[in-house]
Amino acid sequence: MVDLIGLHKHFILEHIKEGDTCVDFTMGNGNDTLFLSKTVGAEGRVYAFDIQAEALISTEAHLKANGAPENYTLICASHHRVKEFVKEPIKGGMFNLGYLPRSGKKAVTTLRETTMPAVEAAIDLLAPDGVLIIAIYPGHEEGALEGDMLREYFRTLSKYKICASEFRILNSPTSPYFFLVEKSPRANSL
Numbered sequence: 001m002v003d004l005i006g007l008h009k010h011f012i013l014e015h016i017k018e019g020d021t022c023v024d025f026t027m028g029n030g031n032d033t034l035f036l037s038k039t040v041g042a043e044g045r046v047y048a049f050d051i052q053a054e055a056l057i058s059t060e061a062h063l064k065a066n067g068a069p070e071n072y073t074l075i076c077a078s079h080h081r082v083k084e085f086v087k088e089p090i091k092g093g094m095f096n097l098g099y100l101p102r103s104g105k106k107a108v109t110t111l112r113e114t115t116m117p118a119v120e121a122a123i124d125l126l127a128p129d130g131v132l133i134i135a136i137y138p139g140h141e142e143g144a145l146e147g148d149m150l151r152e153y154f155r156t157l158s159k160y161k162i163c164a165s166e167f168r169i170l171n172s173p174t175s176p177y178f179f180l181v182e183k184s185p186r187a188n189s190l
Contacts, residue, residue, distance in 0.1 A: 002169060004176060008133045009035065011180050012092050015131040016040060020091035023125075024048040025079040025118055030059030032094040037068040046072040047086050049079040079118035082125065089127035095119070097146050098137035115146050116153065123162065123181065132181040139174040150179060160184065 016022060018041040024033040027048035036046045050056060056074045063072060075085055079095070097115060122132055136147035154164035161184050168177030 004135075004167070004178060007167060008094070008135070008178065012094070012131055012133055013039065015129055015182070016092040019043040021045040021086075021088055022047075022092040023082060023086060023090050023094075023122065025082065025093055025095045025122065026050060026097065027055050027059045027074065028096055029055065030062035032096065033059050033072060033074075034063055034066055034068050036092065036094065037063060037072050040071065042069040042071055044069075044071050045088075047075060047082075048072060049075050049077055049082065049085075051076065051078050078114050080114040080121065082118060082121045086125060089130070090122070090125045091127050091130045093122045093126070093130075093132045095122075095132070095134040096137075097135060098140065098143050116149060119150060119153070123157075123183070126181075126183045128183055129185040130183045132179075134179040134181065135176055136178060137176050139176075147177070154179060154181065 016039055020040045021044065022036040022040055024036055024046065027033050027050040030048070033046060033048040040046060048059060050059070053076055056076050059074055073085070077085070095118070119132075119134065126132065134150060136150070137143040138147055151166065157164060163182045163184070165180045166177065167180065169175045
């Protein structure tokens with residue numbers, strides 16, 4: 001069976017290395033933050049966003065328990081505000097849209113109104129040869145709508161600057177899927 005998390009890591013590792021700057025746009029319990037932190041190492045930088053204070057507490061504990069380098073900044077703010085906090089180009093970013101796992105708060109989800117400006121800002125901040133992974137959870141109504149909205153948006157982007165791909169299990173329509181957004185290494189010269 002397809003391991004979507006394994007595919008996320010495969011694709012992002014093709015683009016990021018030690019010393020890079022990355023963003024976890026939806027930190028949740030910190031799994032992606034930890035992965036990015038360890039990948040970019042002590043010389044790198046990771047910014048992680050969530051609107052729920054409990055996500056920051058959970059993530060910080062997870063990072064410390066798993067030996068993450070102290071290269072991260074945890075921010076209690078919506079991901080659409082990324083440009084207020086991140087001023088340099090990023091080589092990678094990860095979104096896990098939906099709700100905070102294991103929180104019991106399934107009504108608190110990412111929303112189209114903030115997801116779209118967050119994704120637009122992420123693409124704008126993306127360095128040449130940078131990458132974004134955007135996980136979609138269509139098992140709830142807002143998740144399905146976010147996926148449809150982003151799919152339509154990605155279709156409008158210049159194929160010479162951005163390669164946007166979709167990875168999903170076709171015979172399981174409510175299973176999570178993801179978008180892979182790669183910026184051309186020559187995007188700034190086109």
